[in-house]
Amino acid sequence: MKTAPKPQDAETKKWLTTLVERAKALDAIFACGGEVEVAAPLSLRGPGGKKLEIVERIGFRRSNVDKKLRAWCAPASFGEGTETRTDARVREGRQLYARNGALAVEGLDDALHDILRQIRESLCPHETVPPIAELHSLNVYGRGGHFVAHKDTPREPRVFGTLVVCLPLAFSGGRLIVEQQARATFDWETRSYSFDSSPEKEARRIRWAAFFGDVDHRIETVTSGCRATLTYELRRAPDSQAAVPRAPIRLKAVSSRSLGARGSTGGGRS
Numbered sequence: 001m002k003t004a005p006k007p008q009d010a011e012t013k014k015w016l017t018t019l020v021e022r023a024k025a026l027d028a029i030f031a032c033g034g035e036v037e038v039a040a041p042l043s044l045r046g047p048g049g050k051k052l053e054i055v056e057r058i059g060f061r062r063s064n065v066d067k068k069l070r071a072w073c074a075p076a077s078f079g080e081g082t083e084t085r086t087d088a089r090v091r092e093g094r095q096l097y098a099r100n101g102a103l104a105v106e107g108l109d110d111a112l113h114d115i116l117r118q119i120r121e122s123l124c125p126h127e128t129v130p131p132i133a134e135l136h137s138l139n140v141y142g143r144g145g146h147f148v149a150h151k152d153t154p155r156e157p158r159v160f161g162t163l164v165v166c167l168p169l170a171f172s173g174g175r176l177i178v179e180q181q182a183r184a185t186f187d188w189e190t191r192s193y194s195f196d197s198s199p200e201k202e203a204r205r206i207r208w209a210a211f212f213g214d215v216d217h218r219i220e221t222v223t224s225g226c227r228a229t230l231t232y233e234l235r236r237a238p239d240s241q242a243a244v245p246r247a248p249i250r251l252k253a254v255s256s257r258s259l260g261a262r263g264s265t266g267g268g269r270s
Contacts, residue, residue: 031184032122033209036111041203042167044138045104046072046096054167055203066169066226069140072096076139078268079153090148091268093141093219103138105230108165111206115163119210119234123161127240133163133232136269141174141227146220149177152213152269154233159213161234164270166207171225176209176270178217184209188227210234219270231269 042054050072057063073094075086096103116130124131141147152162164176166188176186186209190202211217219227 029122030180030182030215031178031209031211032119033184033186033207034115034118035205035207036114038107038111038204038206040107041200042108042206043106044069045106046138047102051106054169055200056169066140066142066228069138069226069228070094070142073138073140076147076268078147078150091146093139093145093147095140095268096138098135098137103135105135108206115165115208115210119161119163123210123212127236129237129240131160131234131240132237133234136162136231136233139229139231139270141171141219141222143222143224145174145222145227147218147268147270149216149218150268151216154213156235158235159233160236161210161212162269163210163232163234164208165230165232167228167230168203168205169226169228171222171227173221173223174227175220176217177220178209178211178215180215184211190225217270229270233269 044052044054046052052065052068053063054065055063056065073096076091076093076095077084077086078091079085098104112133113130116133120127120130154160164186168190170190172189174189176188178184178186186207188207
């Protein structure tokens with residue numbers, strides 16, 4: 001005569017099931033990220049060739065970088081089907097596209113080479129050379145800014161993902177959440193700099209994240225400050241010898257701070 005399993009046996013079975021499911025999520029990688037240090041603060045060239053050093057000074061030398069970046073940008077748009085729309089309920093922020101030379105970045109080249117090397121190792125180790133990053137846009141989210149869950153729409157077959165580089169400005173909230181079964185959370189929240197801190201030193205710390213374009217990602221609401229990022233399209237290098245596979249169903253994230261609303265919106269880089 002069979003007896004019912006003991007309570008502890010049922011609990012053990014539950015935990016084993018959970019462990020098996022988590023192990024299945026380790027089959028592939030869909031996101032990675034980290035931090036690099038640049039030799040000197042970054043500078044951006046915006047409309048009309050205006051140059052802006054990305055250093056957030058306070059006090060009498062206040063730089064007002066956030067206000068200047070917002071002034072460069074227009075309301076951020078997103079794609080819905082074949083249309084491009086703006087709707088603050090979906091995406092509340094501002095954006096400047098890099099096309100036609102409207103935006104350029106100075107001082108990031110060496111760090112970008114290191115970032116792309118790490119992306120190749122994590123997202124596409126089958127490739128013989130690192131991918132190419134093409135600057136897409138500047139995205140600025142002030143208090144209340146957000147972007148609901150969406151996927152990035154590739155413009156051509158060689159484009160396979162997105163790189164997001166967070167500029168060193170003080171803000172809170174605004175976490176980047178990337179998920180498909182597993183979850184990667186990139187928390188770049190930065191406290192306001194004090195009079196005793198070195199703005200130039202803080203400005204050399206650059207955080208970044210990269211992920212496949214066909215996974216959901218969203219930006220949580222910014223609660224204070226200015227969350228400004230540069231987004232790049234990731235594409236296969238012309239001399240790469242291997243094909244970039246689509247992100248598989250079971251995925252994981254690496255080098256993120258933590259792991260864990262899907263939407264049909266697309267076409268707007270985070």
